[in-house]
Amino acid sequence: LFDDDFYRSKEDLVKELVFQGTLYSDLPHLASDLHYFPPEEEDEEFEDGIHLVVCVHGLDGNSADLRLVKTFIELGLPGSRLDFLMSERNQTDTFADFDTMTDRLLDEIIQHIQLYNLTIGRISFIGHSLGNVIIRSVLTRPRFRCYLIKLHTFLSLSGPHLGTLYNNSTLVSTGLWLMQKLKKSGSLLQLTCRDHTDPRKTFLYLLSQKPGLQFFKNVVLVASPQDRYVPFHSARIEMCRTALKDRTTGPVYTEMINNLLQPLVGAKDCRLIRQNVFHALPNTANTLIGRAAHIAVLDSELFLEKFFLVAGLNYFK
Numbered sequence: 001l002f003d004d005d006f007y008r009s010k011e012d013l014v015k016e017l018v019f020q021g022t023l024y025s026d027l028p029h030l031a032s033d034l035h036y037f038p039p040e041e042e043d044e045e046f047e048d049g050i051h052l053v054v055c056v057h058g059l060d061g062n063s064a065d066l067r068l069v070k071t072f073i074e075l076g077l078p079g080s081r082l083d084f085l086m087s088e089r090n091q092t093d094t095f096a097d098f099d100t101m102t103d104r105l106l107d108e109i110i111q112h113i114q115l116y117n118l119t120i121g122r123i124s125f126i127g128h129s130l131g132n133v134i135i136r137s138v139l140t141r142p143r144f145r146c147y148l149i150k151l152h153t154f155l156s157l158s159g160p161h162l163g164t165l166y167n168n169s170t171l172v173s174t175g176l177w178l179m180q181k182l183k184k185s186g187s188l189l190q191l192t193c194r195d196h197t198d199p200r201k202t203f204l205y206l207l208s209q210k211p212g213l214q215f216f217k218n219v220v221l222v223a224s225p226q227d228r229y230v231p232f233h234s235a236r237i238e239m240c241r242t243a244l245k246d247r248t249t250g251p252v253y254t255e256m257i258n259n260l261l262q263p264l265v266g267a268k269d270c271r272l273i274r275q276n277v278f279h280a281l282p283n284t285a286n287t288l289i290g291r292a293a294h295i296a297v298l299d300s301e302l303f304l305e306k307f308f309l310v311a312g313l314n315y316f317k
Contacts, residue, residue, distance in 0.1 A: 031313035032076040049121030051152070053316070054085045054109060058129025058158075059095075059187070063088035065298055069126055069157075072304050076313040085112050087131075094130065096104055097139070097186025098203055102137040106144060122152040124316060128298055130187060132159025133204070138210035147209060148191050153218040153315040157297040162234040162256055163191045163204050165249065166242040170230040199252040208259035214267040218315045222297060222307075224277040228290020236274050237261060279303060 014023070053073070053263050055066040063086040070084050089104040090096075113120060125135045135154070138144055167173045180188035190203040199205060212217050215299050223235035233240040237260050243253040278295045286292040296303060 015304065023301050027310060030309045031311055032309065033079055034076065049119035050081050050083045050119055051122040051124065051316070052083050052085060052113070052118065053124045053126060054087060054105075054135075056087045056105065056125065056127045056131035056135055057091065057094075058127075058131045061094065061128065061131070065128060066126060066297060067081065068301065068304055072308045073316055075310050077316060080317070082316070083116075083118065085109065092191040095183040095185035095187060098133060098137055098190055098207075099228075101134050101187065102141065105134050106141055109138070120147065120150050121185050123147055123150045124153040124155070126155040126157070127159055128157045129159065129294065130191070131203065132156045133191075133207070135188075136161070136212050136261065137207060139215070140207070140210040148215045151215045151217070153220065154213065154216045155220045155222070155312070155315065156235070157222045158224065158230045158235050158294055159221070160191055160230045160234045161221075161237050161260065162231070162253065163193050163230060164234065165193050165253065166233070166240050166246075167228070168242075169290060172228050193249070199249055200255075205252065205256055205259075208256040209210070211263060212262065212265040214270050216270055218271050218273065219264060220273045220275060220312075220315055222275045222277060224279060225295045226279055226281065226287075226293035226299070229294040236276075273311075273315075275307070277303060 020244065026251055053070075055063075055070060057063065057065040066086065071087065074082065074084075085108070087105055087108055089108040090101045094101070112118070127135045139148070139151075163211075164173070164176060167176075176192075180192070186195070193199055193202045193204055196202045221236050223230075223232050226233045227235070231240070234245075237257060239254065239257060243250045246253070264270055277293075277297065279293050279300060280302075281287045281292045281296065284292065
């Protein structure tokens with residue numbers, strides 16, 4: 001009787017909302033059907049090596065920022081022989097320029113592999129915000145070249161891949177400008193594409209010309225229109241109306257997008273997936289300025305569990 005009432009109420013609610021999508025509770029299959037806490041098994045040697053997952057935090061973040069992401073992947077894929085590197089080398093200074101932070105992260109990855117004598121079967125990256133740009137920069141370094149064939153999944157959580165040039169929040173843009181001036185931040189200057197007088201010689205434009213993303217099997221771009229820290233179109237690597245109207249920088253912006261997407265389209269073994277997220281957020285100042293949505297991809301258990309069970313775990317199998 002209770003079940004009948006529940007389903008009737010559910011159908012009435014869907015009709016009232018005029019909901020066109022698919023409800024999480026209606027999905028016939030989830031990304032993982034394994035129990036969260038299976039019986040412990042003896043540690044086995046995997047001939048093809050372990051799956052190294054490198055997690056990289058964002059601006060003013062630390063190594064604990066992606067702890068919930070790590071937890072839900074481990075719970076959903078027990079026995080998958082995953083090894084997590086929670087990057088901490090940049091947490092004392094995320095206001096440095098990207099080249100400096102790239103060197104630190106690259107050193108950290110190589111030292112981690114050598115220290116634990118790891119046999120690498122796959123390497124995946126999970127980045128939040130500014131951390132995604134550091135990850136892409138690491139892929140271009142000669143010392144990382146031997147690991148490119150091992151790349152598996154790149155999960156980008158609110159990554160400013162096209163910078164913050166066309167941010168529709170004046171409040172946030174002003175705040176970032178003030179922070180850049182006060183901290184003398186190289187990374188914030190580079191994100192605004194003002195680190196060179198010629199926009200085609202800025203860090204982000206030059207980075208867009210270098211190969212990297214096409215070596216992954218899965219490139220997953222998670223973005224939220226509620227996030228005002230990182231423009232929605234920048235996190236999704238797509239065009240925006242403001243750039244179309246801008247006859248000065250707009251063409252350069254278009255070139256950056258083409259530089260990033262054309263190699264992905266041409267790569268037979270690479271999938272590009274865009275995931276849009278709409279969070280249920282309270283009416284607070286953080287929500288108003290867009291910060292709440294920016295960090296919800298890290299600390300919202302509701303979002304993370306649903307995301308990984310419905311789709312996310314598939315990218316790390």
